[in-house]
Amino acid sequence: TRQRVHQVILELGYRPSAIARSLISNHTYTLGLITSDFSDYFFTQVIVGAEAEARRHDYFFMLCSTERNPADEPEFFRLLTERNVDGILFARPSTEQDSRHILSLLQQGMPLVTTAYHMPGIPLTVVDVDNVDGGFQATRCLIDGGHQHIATITGPPDWKSVNDRLHGYQLALQQAGLPFTDLLLDAGDWSYESGYRAMQRLLERAPQLTAVFAHNDQMAIGAIRALLEAGRRIPEDVAVVGYDDIPAAAYSYPPLTTIRQPMRKVGKVATQLLIEAIRNPNAEKKEVLLKPELVRRESCGGA
Numbered sequence: 271t272r273q274r275v276h277q278v279i280l281e282l283g284y285r286p287s288a289i290a291r292s293l294i295s296n297h298t299y300t301l302g303l304i305t306s307d308f309s310d311y312f313f314t315q316v317i318v319g320a321e322a323e324a325r326r327h328d329y330f331f332m333l334c335s336t337e338r339n340p341a342d343e344p345e346f347f348r349l350l351t352e353r354n355v356d357g358i359l360f361a362r363p364s365t366e367q368d369s370r371h372i373l374s375l376l377q378q379g380m381p382l383v384t385t386a387y388h389m390p391g392i393p394l395t396v397v398d399v400d401n402v403d404g405g406f407q408a409t410r411c412l413i414d415g416g417h418q419h420i421a422t423i424t425g426p427p428d429w430k431s432v433n434d435r436l437h438g439y440q441l442a443l444q445q446a447g448l449p450f451t452d453l454l455l456d457a458g459d460w461s462y463e464s465g466y467r468a469m470q471r472l473l474e475r476a477p478q479l480t481a482v483f484a485h486n487d488q489m490a491i492g493a494i495r496a497l498l499e500a501g502r503r504i505p506e507d508v509a510v511v512g513y514d515d516i517p518a519a520a521y522s523y524p525p526l527t528t529i530r531q532p533m534r535k536v537g538k539v540a541t542q543l544l545i546e547a548i549r550n551p552n553a554e555k556k557e558v559l560l561k562p563e564l565v566r567r568e569s570c571g572g573a
Contacts, residue, residue, distance in 0.1 A: 297356050297548070298353075298354050298355060298356055299328055299329050299330065299356065300329065300330055300331075300332060300353070300354075300355050300356060301324055301329050301330070301331050301332070301355055301356060301357050301358070301359060301541075301544065302331070302332050302334065302346075302350035302353075302355040302357070302358040302359070303317065303320060303331045303332070303333050303334065303358070303359045303360075303361060304334045304335075304336065304343060304346050304347070304350075304358065304359075304360050304361065304362070305317065305333075305334070305335055305336070305361040305362055306335070306336050306337075306338050306340070306361075306362040306363075307335060307336075307337060307338050308333075308335045311514065311516050311533075312386075312514060312531065312533055313361050313362070313385075315533030315534050315536075315537070316361050316385055316533055316534070316536050316537035316540070317331075317333065317361065317537060318534055318537065319533065319534030319535060319536065319537025319538040319541075320359055320361075320537035320538065320540060320541045321537075322534075322537075322538070323537065323538040323541040323542060324541050324545075327541075327545050329356070329541075329545065331359070332350060332353065332355060334346040334349070334350070336362075340362075343371055344371040347371050347372075347375055351375075351378075351380065356381065356548045357380065357381035357382065357383070357544045357545070357547060357548045358375070358380060358381070358382050358383075358544075359382075359383050359384075359385070359540055359541065359544055360372070360382060360383070360384040360385070360387055361384070361385045361386070361387075361537075361540075362385075362386070362387055363386045363387065363429050363430065363431055369389055372389065373389075373392070376392070376394070379551065381544060381547035381548045381551070382394070382395070382544075382547075383395045383396070383397065383540045383541075383543050383544040383547065384396050384397075384540075385397050385398065385536050385537070385540050386398045386399075386430070386431060386536075388430055388557075393555040394555055394557075395543050395544075395547065395553075395555045395556055395557075396556075396557045396558070397536050397539050397540040397543065397557075397558045397560070398431075398536070398557070398558070398559055398560070399431075399531045399532065399536065399559065399560050399561075399562050400434075400559040400560065400561055400562060401430075401431045401434035401435045401438065401562075402434045402435070402437050402438040402441070403438060403561060403562060404434075404435060404438060404513060404529040404531070404562040405434065405435035405436060405437065405438025405439045405441075405442070405483070406438035406439070406441050406442045407438075407529060407562065407564045408435075408438070408439070408483045408511045408513060408528075408529050408564070409422075409438065409439045409442035409443060409483055409511075410442045411511055411527065411564055411566070411570055412481040412483060412509055412511060412570060413442060413443075413446045413448070415481070415505075415509055415570055415571050417480045417481035417509060418448055418480070419453065419476065419478050419479045419480050419481065420439075420443065420448065420450070420453065420479070420480075420481040420482070420483065421453035421454070421455070421472050421476060421479045421481070421482045421483070422436065422439050422450070422453065422454050422455075422482070422483045422484070422485070423455055423457050423464075423465055423468045423469065423472070423482065423483075423484040423485060423489050423490075423493060424436055424454065424455070424456050424457060424485050425457065425459070425460050425485045425486060425489070426456075426458065426459060426460075427456055432485060435485050435513065436454075436485075439483055452475060452476050453472070453476050453479060455468045455471060455472050455475075456468075457485075457489055460485075460486050460488055460489060461488055461489070461492070462488045462489070462491055462492035462495075463492060464489055464492065465484055465488060465489025465490060465491065465492030465493045465496075466492035466493065466495055466496045467492075467496075468489065468492075468493065469482065469492065469493035469496035469497060470496050470500075473496070473497075473500055473502075479508065480507070480508055480509065481508060481509040481510070481511075481570075482497075482508060482509070482510050482511070483511045483513075484510065484511070484512050484513065485513055486512060486513050486514050487512035487513060487514045487515065487516045487518065487519045487522075487526060487528055488516070488518075489512070490510055490511070490512030490513070490519075490522075490526055490528070490569075491512070491518065491519075491522045491526065493510060494510055494522060494523070494524075494526070494569065497510070504524055504569055505524070505568065505569055505570055505571040506571075509527075509569065509570040509571055510526065510527070510569040510570065511526075511527045511528060511529070511569070511570050512526050512527070512528040512529070512569075513528060513529045513531075514528060514529070514530075514531055515528045515529065515530035515531065515565055519565075519567070520567065522569070524567070524568035524569050525567035525568045525569065526567055526569045527564070527565065527566050527567045527568070527569045527570040528564075528565050528567070529562045529563070529564055529565070530562060530563045530564075530565045531560075531562050532560045532561070532562070532563075535560055536560060539558055539560070543556070543558070
């Protein structure tokens with residue numbers, strides 16, 4: 271009888287009603303995902319990994335982007351809860367923005383997992399990259415290359431990842447007994463232009479520098495352009511290390527040494543934990559840190 275029923279299903283192209291299924295099971299098998307910017311390479315790759323993992327478990331994502339305007343987040347949270355999503359993945363970095371809407375969601379019992387977003391003192395399941403280790407690896411690579419005057423170009427200071435990468439940079443210098451007081455510059459944002467301008471200012475402030483760790487690849491590539499325009503050879507005069515391993519890193523001139531983040535794995539693990547929280551509302555809140563990897567190319571003198 272089962273075989274005959276399945277044969278008829280195939281012949282008629284029957285599809286069960288998702289609405290009826292949700293009424294019976296009390297689950298919509300739909301997840302919400304809120305991010306700040308679909309054009310950001312890190313979070314785009316997180317979304318790709320998350321969506322692939324969700325499909326493996328017969329879940330699908332509704333995607334929302336605030337276009338870098340956190341004021342839109344409460345409205346997206348409201349829309350997703352009205353559509354009875356089973357859980358929400360919140361994929362944006364920690365900043366000093368108002369987080370009352372997230373606290374309200376947690377109090378309502380909505381399963382929630384974040385990527386790179388931390389709320390000190392609040393139990394929250396977070397999946398992130400160990401940026402302290404990433405900053406340490408990037409700086410240690412330059413130290414091992416014999417450099418003693420190592421500058422760093424940082425991203426926006428209100429991002430937790432920026433402070434963690436800076437902490438890793440400082441740890442590596444301290445272990446090596448090297449100074450860093452006049453070799454740090456806040457670029458203001460993550461753009462090529464910011465890296466370019468920051469490098470120009472660093473050369474004026476500290477012409478003795480022989481190495482630079484930029485907090486993302488776009489700034490590193492902008493810094494390389496400024497160095498070349500100033501007549502500095504790379505890596506002979508100044509070595510450069512970036513962060514992220516965006517596709518352009520391998521094709522910059524020279525190819526950029528960088529820290530590769532396991533972005534798709536962040537999305538995959540976050541989705542696994544979200545589905546676990548849906549199936550087990552009493553699941554323990556946890557923080558998962560994934561390890562980054564140093565990718566050596568020509569910009570630091572070794573491939």
